[in-house]
Amino acid sequence: MKSEIIKYIESQKSLHLYKNLQNAFIDVLSHLTQEQFEKIRNYLIIMAFHQGTVGQVMHFDARKSKFAVMQLYIPNNMPKDVMGWVVAHELGHVMQERNWKESDGINLEDDATKFAEKIGYPKTKKISDWLVAEKA
Numbered sequence: 733m734k735s736e737i738i739k740y741i742e743s744q745k746s747l748h749l750y751k752n753l754q755n756a757f758i759d760v761l762s763h764l765t766q767e768q769f770e771k772i773r774n775y776l777i778i779m780a781f782h783q784g785t786v787g788q789v790m791h792f793d794a795r796k797s798k799f800a801v802m803q804l805y806i807p808n809n810m811p812k813d814v815m816g817w818v819v820a821h822e823l824g825h826v827m828q829e830r831n832w833k834e835s836d837g838i839n840l841e842d843d844a845t846k847f848a849e850k851i852g853y854p855k856t857k858k859i860s861d862w863l864v865a866e867k868a
């Protein structure tokens with residue numbers, strides 16, 4: 733699966749300049765089952781915003797069915813464990829296959845955090861504290 737993961741990450745053009753983020757994705761995706769990974773690969777487009785830009789366009793191959801876009805802003809000072817948790821948590825939202833609605837309250841957030849924990853990325857106090865300090 734490792735080479736399939738690397739191929740998928742290389743296909744995500746907005747990640748090209750961010751080696752740390754590519755490595756975080758490769759780590760997190762390695763914790764998924766083959767079935768979960770295939771869902772991500774077929775469903776998800778990842779958009780990392782380039783620091784200092786106000787807008788950007790990335791070209792991707794056409795998709796035939798429903799898909800999700802993961803938008804990420806990763807500050808330069810984000811620690812490795814926080815980055816891994818953010819990627820794992822957002823993949824939890826991808827697994828939900830729909831957008832938040834008011835009646836969900838924090839349920840979808842808790843669900844995404846549980847998914848991250850289940851694949852090996854628990855939200856530690858250090859991660860919580862960093863996110864609060866950065867108001868992320």
Ligand SMILES: [Zn+2]
Nearest residue numbers: 821825841844
């Ligand atoms: Zn969330």
